[in-house]
Amino acid sequence: MTRLLSRRLLALALASALAVPAGAQPVDPFTVSDIRVDGLQRISAGTVFTYLPVERGDTLDPTRAAEAIRALYKTGFFEDVRLDQQGNILVVTVTERPAINKLTITGNKDIKTEDLTKGLADIGLAEGDTFDRLALDRVTQELVKQYNNRGKYNVEIKPTVARLDRNRVDLTIAITEGKAAxxxxxxxxxxxxxxxxxxxxxxxxxxxxxxxxxxxxxxxxxxxxxxxxxxxxxxxxxxxxxxxxxxxxxxxxxxxxxxxxxxxxxxEGEQYKVSSVQVSGDTILPKEEIEKRILVQPDQIFSRRLLEISSDAITATLGNVGYAFAQVNAIPDVDREAKTVGITMQVVPGPRVNVRRIAFKGNTRTSDEVLRREMRQFEGSWYSQAALDRSKIRLQGLGYFETVDVETQPVPGSPDQVDVIVNVKETTSGSFVFGVGYSQLSGVTTQVQLSQNNFLGSGNRVSIEANRNAYLQRYEFSFLNPYFTDSGVSLGYNLAWREFDNSDFNTAQFSRTTRLGQVILGIPLTETDSVSAQLGVESDQLFTFPGATPQSAIDYIDAVGNRTFHTVRAEVGWARNSLNHALTPTAGMYQRLGAEVALPGSTVEYYKFTYEISKFWPLSRHLVLNTRGRIGYGDSYGDEFVRDICFIAPTQQNPNPTITPQEECTTASPDYVRTIRADGLPFFENFYAGGVSSQGRVRGFTDNTLGPRDIAASGFAQPIGGSLQTVGSLEVFFPTLLDTPAARVSAFLDFGNVYRDFDSFDAGELRASAGASILWRSPMGPISISYAYPLRKDDTDDIERLQFTFGGTF
Incomplete structure (x- = not known):
């Protein structure tokens, strides 16, 4: 649009430059002995002499005088030009056009200011250029026409010229667009x-x-x-x-x-059928291979769309073996009497092409190496459209770029070579969060979190977090090199020390101190499949609160007989990712199957399995459907912990009796014995559901509150999670609603719940909600806002219809 606007304005300027008045000129011919220029202010005399087609010693007659006046007018520097004679001296008197001191455009919304400014600059209406009133009038008419083409017929263009000293003007173009018809x-x-x-x-x-x-x-x-x-x-x-x-x-x-x-x-005319389909020309590949890609068959109703799809399929096939400029011409033979069309698919392969060079543009932060290792088209190899398409998908899958465009440019003088140009627009790939706060409960709170998925443009992922207040301390560091080897094997590690009160997360009231060290390995299998493995050592120290912690959690810890849980954890996973974009996918599927095991020798031996799937279905240009599901299950596999807790009635000698283990009960003469067990998935590893968390998302319900609840001695029922999780959603995205790839609006239906164990599953207990959501990668950080209305709920559920998340990014 900018280029078209510039061309139109330039044409108008040229037309106006030719429409100039004639100045006075000498009548009688004479020989010019000298030339004097009067009226100059900003323009030098040398500039006038450069354009003036008359020199000393020339004979000036009326024809030469008219040529001289036209030549000076064409420069665009002067409003008026006069030629006079003083003896044999030619006197050139000029009136300079004023210079544009400042150019201001106001009121424009439909056409961007930078587009207008560029178009005006191309014709000389820019700050510092000379001002041409006629060109301004013509441009004003063209702008009205441009707005009329956009359906805005009430547009008003009001140019204002303010005269300044030293032959300068301030130019203001005020636009009142009005509403489109x-x-x-x-x-x-x-x-x-x-x-x-x-x-x-x-x-x-x-x-x-x-x-x-x-x-x-x-x-x-x-x-x-x-x-x-x-x-x-x-x-x-x-x-x-x-x-x-x-x-x-x-x-x-x-x-x-x-x-x-x-x-x-x-x-409308009559409907035609296809009488025959033939392939001609140099097919390069066996003709049978070409014919397989033709969707049009004899006796079918003629369809230009199927012809175009067939032509594109043949072109793409030849493009995959190096024929980048292959053409397929569908030549119809129309029989209007029989109402049939015979079709000849003429294949013109052109020269076989190889790629001379691959260049990247727009990657101001990301190094070329990070992009180049994702390319499946290589320099010096035969051109392949399939390889270029796959390269684009892999670049979009990095999550570093808002847009990725791949174009090919012929190499001048080499018809069998092309250059591949990859244009990217970088987006935020990291986050920085810093906060300081104060409350009577927790005192001063400080939080610093720095994460970068593209650290210093290297493609490595680094995250550092420090969070501290009276009830929470957390220090974490993680690093991942996605290309530890050239074949794409990734290697990383996590180090963490956390001490926090779980009550902050709407879960059972207990605190947990965790020390963690973990090594991560990833191995690509195919373009879409990969496996991962993690091995780590973790130490968890649990603390309960009398009267606040659910009795089941207290019993679990007492049955184990130790508040510190040591775990050697191994995780393996398989993932398949065919999404067409990491940030805003519109097609493709993501699947992941993961298994986590606390290895023998850990304080508690257990396992967890998770499977998640997300598929995007493009319904139309305006709509994309996302179907998503996740299931998780865990249990213990080691020996069951069983203990008998003995209660002793108070006496005069011992008014405050203690709880003693089973082996002391015979001498302590307990008044009551209760058997406690620690089996199944540890309560601190339970699954949760509800809220906006990606692992248990059921919007409209407060985070982590769905599923089983346990009652503490205080009588307060608290969510404690479960060993079985089932959640899913149907979500329709409107990609074009906000007219930016950084934002999406959606309507969703979420459902799911968690259950204490596998035998407790009851489809009738599934919760469901429907609502709308806005996702926006704003310059200040990713923002997600949703409003949901619960469709299936229980009176005991915690409802939270309006929910949002926010994080700062850079």
Whole structure:
């Protein structure tokens, strides 16, 4: 659009430069002995002499004088030029055009300021250039025309020129765009085979409707109507109407310039079938391979769309073996009497092409090496469209770039070589969070978190976090090199020390101090499949609160007989990722199957399995459906911990009796014995559901509150999680709603719950909610806001309809 606007404004400027008045000129010819220039202020005399086609010793006659005046006018420097004679001296008197001191554009929204400024600069209307009133008038008319083409017929363009000293001006262009005229009615005349609604469903222009507030499809523009007429033609050609034609189009506007009425007259003609399909030309590959990619078959209804798909499939096939400029021409042979079309697919392969060079543009932070190792097209090898497509998907999968565009450029003088140019637009790939706060409960709170998925542009992932207050201390460091080897084997490690009160997370009231060291290994299997392994040592020290911690948690710890749990943890996982974008996917699938085992010798021996799947289905240009599910299950596999807790009634000698283990009960003469057990998945490893967490997302319910609850001695019921988790969702994204790839709006249906164990599963206990969500990678950080209405709930559930998350990024 910028280039088109610049060309139009430039054409207007050239036209205005030629329309100049003639100045006074000498009548009688004479020989010029000297030349004097009067009236110069900013422009030097040397500049005038450069353009003046008259020199000392020349004979000046009326014809040469007119040529001299035109030459000086064409420079664009002068408002007036006069030639006079003083003896044999030629006197050139000029009036300079003022210089533009400042150029201001206001009120424009539909056309960006940078586009307007660039277009004006291309024709010399820029700060520091000379000012041409005629060019300004012509540009004003062109801008009105540009806005009219966008359906804005009430636009007003008011240029203002303010004179300053030293022959300068300030130029202001005030634009009042007004509202775009809305399409009130679209009328098709001549269509008998298809209803208006079926035809207009393919149009970008629509009559004003309830969705027009965000689609803006009811705003008229000439370019959009031209595209719709082409869609109308395609609609009929895709259904066999070879003789279809658009006979007339009429656009009318209401007197107040607010309503548009569109009419198109058409001739449908008869429907044609395919009589034969042949392949000709140099197919390179066996003809049978080419014929397999042709979707059009004899006796089918003719379809231009199937022809185009077939041509593209053949072109892509040849492109995969190096023929980057292959062409497939579908040549029709129309028999109007028989109402049939014979088709010849003519293959023109062109030269076989190899890639001379691959260059990257736009990666200001990310090094070329990080991008180059994701490329599946290599320099010096045969061109492959499939390899380029896969390279683009892998680059988008990094999550470092908002957009990735791949283009090929022919090498001048080498028809068998191309250069591949990869243009990227970087996005935020890290986060920085810093906070200081104070509360009566926890005192001063400080938090510093720094994470970068593309550390110093190297592709390595680094995260450092420090968080501390009266009840929470957490220090973590993690590092991952995704290309520890050239083959893509990743290696990393995590180090962490955490001490926190679980009550902050809507879970059972207990505190936990964790020390963790972990090594991570990842191995790619294919372009989409990979396996990972983790081995770590963890120490957890648990503390309970009398009267606040659920009795089941206290019993578990007492049955084990130790508040410190040592774990040697091994994790293995398999993942398949075919998503077309890491940040805003619109197609593809992600699956992961993981197993986590506390190895023999750990204080508690247990295992956990998780499986998650997420698939994106592109429904249309405006809609993408995401189906997501996750299931998790865990249990113990080692020996069961069983203990008998003995209670002794108080006596005069011992008014405060203690709880003693079983082996002391015979001498202590207990008044009551209770057997406690520690089996199943440890309560501090339970799954949770509810809220916006990605691992247990059921929006509309407070984080981590779904599922089993246990009652403490105080009578307060607390969520304690469970060993079985089932959650899922159906979510429809509207990618074009906010007109930016960094934002998405969605409508969702979430469902799920957690259960104490596998035998406790009851589909009737599943919770469900529906609502809307906004996801935005803002310059200040990723923001997620959702509003959900619970559809299936229990009176004891904690409801939280409006939920949001925010994190700072850089």
């Amino acid at each position: 809305k399409i009130r009615h679209i009328n098709l005349v001549g269509n008998e085979k298809f209803q208006d609604e079926e035809i207009l469903d393919t149009w970008e222009s629509r009559e004003s409707n309830w969705l027009s507030w965000y689609r803006r499809d009811d705003q008229y523009s000439r370019e959009k109507l031209s595209g719709d007429l082409e869609r109308l033609n395609s609609f009929y050609l895709d259904r066999g109407y070879v003789d279809f034609s658009v006979d007339s189009t009429q656009v009318s506007i209401s007197p107040d310039r607010q309503d548009m009425f569109l009419t198109a007259g058409v001739t």
